[in-house]
Amino acid sequence: MDTNQYLEMFIDESKEHLQSINEQLLALENDPTDMGIVNEIFRSAHTLKGMSATMGYEDLANLTHKMENVLDAIRNNKIVVNPDILDVVFASTDDLEAMVNDIASGGDGKRDVTEVVSKLLLIEKGEDPKSASKQTTQEEQTSSKGSATSDLEAFDQFELTVLEQSREQGFESYQTTVKLRDDCLLRGARVFMVFEILEQIGEVIKSNPPVEDLEEERFDYEFTVVLVSKESAEDIEKRIMKVSEIESVTVVKLTADDIKKKQVQKASKANNQPESGNSESGEQPDSKKTNGGTKEKSKGQSVSNKTIRVNIERLDILMNLFEELVIDRGRLEQISNDLNNPELHETVERMSRISGDLQNIILNMRMVPVEQVFNRFPRMVRQLARDLNKKINLEIIGAETELDRTVIDEIGDPLVHLIRNALDHGVETPEVRRSKGKSEEGTVVLKAYHSGNHVFIEIEDDGAGISRDKVLSKAIERGVVTAEQGANMTDKQVYELIMASGFSTAEKISDVSGRGVGLDVVKNTIESLSGSVTIDSKAGEGSIFSIQLPLTLSIISVMLVEIQEEKYAIPLSSIIETAIIKKEDILNAHNQKVIDFRGKVVPLLFLKDIFEVPVMKEDDEFFSIVIVRKGDKMAGLVVDSFIGQQEVVLKSLGNYLTSAFAISGATILGNGQVALIIDCNALIK
Known part of the structure; x- marks a missing residue:
């Protein structure tokens, strides 16, 4: 399977699961007895393990499996949560995050986790929740074989008919119990491989758990099927054992008496049902299934906002295209004002409104909490x-x-x-x-x-x-x-x-x-x-x-100003207000020109000197001032004239002009001219 197409989704979902694990572990530390939290952590770890194994990241899957074993022991009350155990699980999560980050950076996700794995194994060996079930004696196996039909629910009428007709045609009926190894990572995949073999040698009549649960891995490490086949029990067992990660296979031939006993048990159960119950299959199991389905459906309906994953590069491309549209919008507005055509003016106004709405949508798409x-x-x-x-x-x-x-x-x-x-x-x-x-x-x-x-x-x-x-x-x-x-x-x-x-x-x-x-x-x-x-x-x-x-860095509101014949943009976020002062209002203090602005001494910065703008005309009796702020500090930027407010697209100056003093970028105006955007923070020291 080519997994490259799923890599980005795998990385995103892995990070979400790891974040959830971190949050739930912190909650568990505050309430160590809450098994609901443990179950949430276990589910996230289990999903991460399955995804990692499917994508071929075995180190990631194996570490998650070891951590999952500890969590399973906790939720089964075999291990009591304490800070030392949580420290080890937290450390495991850190290693998992490092592995995922390595994969995101183009690595293979491999990492030396021997220390944390040894700690997890120590915790697990101290109180292993499955230690009793692992030591199955020969007597228990024999007993299990002797009561083959006890592992399956009763056969319905259709299944009984198939079994009877198969026996008449020379087929044997077998109850086959398959037990997977505890370290099996892809249980659903192993089930699929077993069923593929079974369908080659016969026909599966019934399974416990049902096939849907097996496909979704809603079972432990053991499942049972009833198979009709002309193969011998030994051959069936050998063929299934060829599948990797299978611990044992038990194949028991079902006799006509076995099937008849099961039918008798079923009839007995039906007679013991309440009158309001379903005499065919029992109301309670169906009721549970219906309630579960209703609950799942209700859960699905409660989610009103559907979402899809979009590659961030696509959003960047969309933003870049819209930035070009903003530049052209400014150009059209300029042409419309110059021509003074009512119809053109109305069309441009409508386009401006629509593009404004589009701008809000695109900006919101890029917003993340x-x-x-x-x-x-x-x-x-x-x-x-x-x-x-x-x-x-x-x-x-x-x-x-x-x-x-x-x-x-x-x-x-x-x-x-x-x-x-x-x-x-x-x-x-x-x-x-x-x-x-x-x-x-x-x-x-x-x-x-x-x-x-x-x-x-x-x-x-x-x-x-x-x-x-x-x-x-x-x-x-x-x-x-x-x-x-x-x-x-x-x-x-x-x-x-x-x-x-x-x-x-x-x-x-x-x-x-x-x-x-x-x-x-x-x-x-x-x-x-x-x-x-x-x-x-x-x-x-x-x-x-x-x-x-x-809120955003790409499209900003600015005040356009003119210095001699050059145009500059000052971000509105830095501006307190604008003013026009007389030449005699300028004072000198500590070799610095200043003004008295509302009772405060504000230094003046002459932008034509800072940016070395060629002087085309002499100063007159009045100066245009833009009062800007950086924290508690203020300064007055002296310009020749104000043009007005405008939304502009901030364009980088590139790698060659990164050292340009007090210039954060540039923008293209409606008339095609380039205006430099002033970095007020750099000017105020």
Whole structure:
């Protein structure tokens, strides 16, 4: 079988099952007696094992099988859940994730898991749930052979007729019991191979469990069939044993008396049924089957939104095509305004409305919940808390909040650094918390929410907070700021110093954080996504790190401005307001031109000087100013004139122009001109 076409689906579904296992294991740790949780974990592991074996990833399938054995022992009350067992199962899940990630990267999914497998085997050998059933004595086998028909339900009238007619034509009836090995990975496949052999040598009359259950692997490791054939019992047994992963085959010839006894048992059962029951087959089994079917149907009907998997590359292509459409839309709007044709103007307006709706649909298709990133953190917090000997309660709020996929892909690592920072530097040890009158268990809240065209992600802890004096002294010591500058800084400005490159206030270097890296990476990554990070803290009470991110990165709203004869675009997300000032309103402070903006001193940046725009005309008495913001800092960008607001497509400058200062990209305007998009974060330092 060519499995390449299923590889992407296998990877996606494997990651979903592993995520489910992680979540359920955390829930099981809080409630070790809940067998419903264990069953959920077992089902996910079982499905993953089957998929892995089908795709040919034997190492992945074998490790899952070993983990499944432990889970099976737990759900059968042979093993009692404790933290040590959960640690081993968590470690197994980590190895499984590493294998799947290796496969996703083009690898073969192989990994040295001897250590974790040996631990799983130790757990299993300590209290093996199937140890009793494995040691079947010869007497039990003989007894089993002596009561062949007891393994099957009663024959119905059609089956009895077939058996009688077959016997009249010289066929023998056999009850064949096949037992698969406990390490059999593809039970459904083995059943198929056995049935293929049986159909070559005869005809299967009945099976227990039914064929549907066998195909869906809804049975343990043993099944029984009634076969009519002219072959001998020995030949049937030999042929079936040629199938791999079969432990034993028992073939017993059914005599006419055996069949008659079964018919008598059936009649006896029917006579003992209540009057309201079904005298033919018994109401209860049918009732169960009907209820099960109704339940399944109801479950299916409750899902109103049907979904399909779409390759993300297709969405990227769709987005790129739509970006071209946005450029042409702007061009048409420009032509329509120039020609001033009412019919053309009406058509372009309608096209703009429709394309706007299409834009919303495409953007929504690319939106995914931050839950995909948040889901990894409960496991991480659990492990870090144990490593640091701290008690941590992680609360996740707003995991359903959606972000563009491109932002989601980049936001994971910064959040890892911030959560590690909160656990290592923020939340105190239980002893310290007790001495401060706090509960031993610290709380870290991970929260996401929408606000306008932005998504905010906050990491809040109730730990020790940030010491202004400690941060400032370290910053002065390392030359980040001078003592004079530090004296005039607000608390928030001091707190933001911890995100300077190489800055660390750790008393000692740990495996978690404190190596002088981390928060500077957070800041750089967030700003590369056109976002920002702010910090608020109260000594002794805790800290809040707030990340502001745009909903999407590809299509943005900008203010178009003109500098001499060149056009530039300033993202609206950075703009506070625009203003026109007189030349005499410009002041000088510390060799910097500034203005008084609503009681605040705001430095002016002349873009024509920064971007070295050729001067075609002299300055007049008035200046056009765009007030932009980065966190608590503001600046006034001096331009020649405002053109207006517009939605534009952000295009990368390519690999050769990555070092262009304060330019994040470019866009094509309606008249075909190229406008550079200004990176306000780079301008404000």
